[in-house]
Amino acid sequence: MAQTHTVRIGTRGSPLALAQANLFAAMLVKASGGAVTTSIHPYTTTGDKILDKPLQDAGGKGLFTKELDRAQAVGEIDVAVHSLKDVTVKLEEHLVLAAYLTREDPHDCLIGPWARIADLPQGAVVGTSSLRRKAQLLAVRPDLKAVTFRGNVQTRLRKLAEGEAQATILAAAGLRRLGMIDKAAGIIPVEDMMPAAGQGIIGVTLHKQAPEWLAAAVAAVDDKPARLAAVAERAFLRRLDGSCRTPIAAHFMLTANGADMVGEVLSDEGDRRWRAQGRLDHSPSEDEACAFGLSLAEKVAAERDRDLG
Numbered sequence: 354m355a356q357t358h359t360v361r362i363g364t365r366g367s368p369l370a371l372a373q374a375n376l377f378a379a380m381l382v383k384a385s386g387g388a389v390t391t392s393i394h395p396y397t398t399t400g401d402k403i404l405d406k407p408l409q410d411a412g413g414k415g416l417f418t419k420e421l422d423r424a425q426a427v428g429e430i431d432v433a434v435h436s437l438k439d440v441t442v443k444l445e446e447h448l449v450l451a452a453y454l455t456r457e458d459p460h461d462c463l464i465g466p467w468a469r470i471a472d473l474p475q476g477a478v479v480g481t482s483s484l485r486r487k488a489q490l491l492a493v494r495p496d497l498k499a500v501t502f503r504g505n506v507q508t509r510l511r512k513l514a515e516g517e518a519q520a521t522i523l524a525a526a527g528l529r530r531l532g533m534i535d536k537a538a539g540i541i542p543v544e545d546m547m548p549a550a551g552q553g554i555i556g557v558t559l560h561k562q563a564p565e566w567l568a569a570a571v572a573a574v575d576d577k578p579a580r581l582a583a584v585a586e587r588a589f590l591r592r593l594d595g596s597c598r599t600p601i602a603a604h605f606m607l608t609a610n611g612a613d614m615v616g617e618v619l620s621d622e623g624d625r626r627w628r629a630q631g632r633l634d635h636s637p638s639e640d641e642a643c644a645f646g647l648s649l650a651e652k653v654a655a656e657r658d659r660d661l662g
Contacts, residue, residue, distance in 0.1 A: 358566055359390045363421045363430035366395035367505040369527045373555050374434045376530070377454060377574070384573040394430050396420045422448060425560050431567055433558045436527075437551030437583055442591040444558065451559035451571045453579040457526035459553035459604060461486065461541045464513060465520030468539030470494055470546075473520060480509065480518030484621065488600035489546045490522075491623030506531060522546070526553035547602035547617055550586035554579050578607050581642040588646030589616045593654060605646070611635050612642070616649050618657055627657040 360381060364374035371393065378391040398420045421433040422445045437453065444450065467473050470493055480502030481487055487499040502509050502521055506528070513521050522541070528534045559571055585605040593601055593616075600623075603616035617628035629652035633645060 357388060357390060358570075359392060360432060360567065360570065361392050361394055361430045363394050363396060363424050363433040365398055365421075369506055369531055370434070370436070371395065372530050373436065377434050377555065377557060380454065380574045381570060385570050389570050394424075396424065421558075425558065431560075431563065432571060435556050435558065437554040437556035437587075438549040440551070440556050440558075442587055447560055447562075448558045449561055450556050450583070451563075451568065452557040452575040453583045454555040454557070454574065455576040456579045456582060457529055457553040458540075459548040460525045460543065461522050461546045461548060461552075462525050462528060462534075462537035463520060463539045463541055464510070464523055464536055465518075465538055467520060470541065473497060477519045480512060480521040483522075483549070484598070485549055485600040485602055485619070486522050486546065488619035488621060488623040489602070492619060492626050493545050493623075495623065506533070510536065524548075524552055543604060543615070547604055547615065550590040550601065550603040551583055554583050556583065581605065581607065581612070581637060581639065584639055585612075585614055585637075585642040585646035586616075588643045589614075589650040589653075592647055592650035593618055603646070603649075605642070607636065612637055612645065614645060614649055616646075616653060618653055625660065627653050627660070629653045629656070 362374050362378055364370045374393050378393065381389055381391060418435060418440060424430045425433055426447050463470065470490065473494065476496050476498060478498045478500055479490055480500050482501055482503045490497055490499060500518055502512055502518065506523060509521055509523065512518065525534065525537065525540060528537055557571055559568060582605040586603040589603040590601055593599065600619040600621065605612060605614040611633040613632050615628065615630040617626060619626050629649050631645065631649050637645060
C-alpha cells in the first residue's frame with residue numbers, strides 16, 4: 354500500500370484566507386489521487402493585528418506574510434497559501450513560489466449604494482486601505498475623500514454599514530471566493546481602476562529544501578496562465594518599487610494570439626498617471642513573460658522620469 358503524506362497548510366485566519374487555503378487543500382488532494390491528506394494551520398499575522406494605520410505606515414506588505422514565512426523556516430508548516438498581491442516581490446531566502454492557482458476575477462468592485470465611480474455624490478467619502486485604489490479614485494474623481502479602511506472583508510463591510518464611509522472598494526476575487534459577490538454594487542472597469550499585480554491569484558510558497566514528494570504534489574496544481582500573469586506583473590512591480598509605498602497597477606492577460614499587458618504608476622494623490630501597454634504575438638514562456646513585464650515597466654519609468662525631471 355502506497356504511503357500517504359499529510360501536508361500542513363499555513364494561512365492567515367481571516368474567512369477569505371481560510372477559504373483560499375481550503376480551496377488549495379481540495380485541489381491538492383484531488384490532484385494527488387488521494388496520496389496526500391491536508392491539515393489547515395491558521396496564523397494571526399502582524400498585518401492582521403495593526404488596523405489603526407495605513408499599511409505603508411505599519412511596515413508594508415511583509416506584515417501579512419512574515420509569521421507564515423517563519424513557520425515554514427522552522428518546519429511548523431509545509432506550505433503557505435497567500436493572496437499573491439500581499440506577497441513581497443523579494444521572498445525570504447528559504448522560500449520559493451511553487452504554485453499559482455487559476456486566477457479569479459481580477460477586477461475591483463464598488464460597494465455601497467452606487468454602481469459606478471462616476472455616480473458617487475460630490476465629495477463622497479470612500480474607505481480604502483490601498484494607496485493604489487486611493488490614487489486611482491482621485492485620478493478620475495479628485496473631489497472624493499479617501500479614508501483608511503483596514504481589516505478583512507467582513508470588517509470593511511461592517512465599517513461601511515456603520516457609516517464610516519459612503520462606499521468602499523473590494524476585490525471581486527475575494528467576494529467571489531466567499532460567495533459574496535452580491536455585495537458588489539458594480540464591477541469597476543480596468544480603464545478606471547487597473548488591478549494590483551497578482552490580484553485574483555493565490556500563490557503557494559514552499560521551502561527550497563522541501564522533499565520531492567511535496568514539491569511534486571504542489572507542482573501538480575500549478576496553473577500556467579496564472580503563473581505567466583504572476584511573473585509578468587511581479588516583474589513590472591519589482592522594477593517600479595514594488596512595496597506598498599507606491600501606487601502601482603499591472604494586468605497581464607493571455608489572448609488567442611499571444612498576450613496583452615498594461616501597467617501604470619500614479620502619484621499618491623492621483624494627479625499624475627504614467628501608463629504603458631504592450632502586446633506579444635505569441636504565447637510567452639515564463640522567461641518571456643518576465644521580460645515583457647520588465648520592458649513595460651521601463652517604458653513607464655522613462656515616462657515618469659521625463660515628467661518629473
